[in-house]
Amino acid sequence: MQVEGSTALVTGGVSGLGFGVAERMVASGGSVVMMDINEDRGKKATQELGDRSRFIQCDVSSGDDVAAAVAGAAEAFGGIDVLINAAGVAPAQRMLSRDGSMFDLDLFKFTIGVNLIGMFDVIRNTAAVMAQNEPGENGERGVIVNVASIAAYEGQVGQAAYSASKGGVVGMTLPIARDLASVGIRVNTVAPGIMDTPLLAGAPQELKDSLAALHVFPKRLGTPADFAHLVQAIVENEMINGEVIRLDAATRMPPK
């Protein structure tokens, strides 16, 4: 699937990795619908990206929001060809705090609700829309790229909920790719390492340098542009399917 002339739906699309993809899709001749909970940034993002962009406010953990937003996205440019699932939250808490209090179960449910169940809901709604597309030359109707994290494999102290959610994303990639093969939709996941996004914007340079030092090579933080570059390659290479690709400069995270 070529990005040029296609329409991408990007959850978490107004910030960080998602916005990096939105920028690249538009720069490469595609159109983009950004679906995000953050309305302020949504308005700014469409001002920045221009006519071939739209914003739809949506909490991916709300079933009603997702159904309405995906329907709205399908109408915006007449269909959805590509879905990038980048919306996510990353709260941290230890299983037992120093004062002995337990991991807050509601925080665990919230994290799974947004990162895993919300993503699943967006995928099922969007797949139903993509299945209506006219197939391309080799029967392709759509491409889905999910965002996990290397925390799916090497979660650090405090990341039990986040790692469980991202491990779920890794685990569902292949079965969803198998399920959707019959309608010509490919499904892949990117597991980024440490990326310089608004999540880290407030961090002091020293912390950023120490995180970059964890990377084996190159010794710098990843960027939204690195991520968007990989996403475009996945979208445009029809042999990549059912795969999880680490984008992490050979990093294996230590316990903390």
Ligand SMILES: NC(=O)c1ccc[n+]([C@@H]2O[C@H](COP(=O)([O-])OP(=O)(O)OC[C@H]3O[C@@H](n4cnc5c(N)ncnc54)[C@H](O)[C@@H]3O)[C@@H](O)[C@H]2O)c1
């Ligand atoms: N930055 C990193 O180092 C890193 C590393 C690995 C994985 N990731 C993953 O990449 C994805 C993007 O993260 P980022 O670093 O760009 O962070 P970010 O905070 O810049 O972007 C995340 C976006 O998701 C949106 N969002 C949050 N909850 C939502 C909800 N319920 N419904 C809809 N939108 C919601 C936010 O408003 C925000 O725009 C996340 O899934 C994150 O877990 C990030």
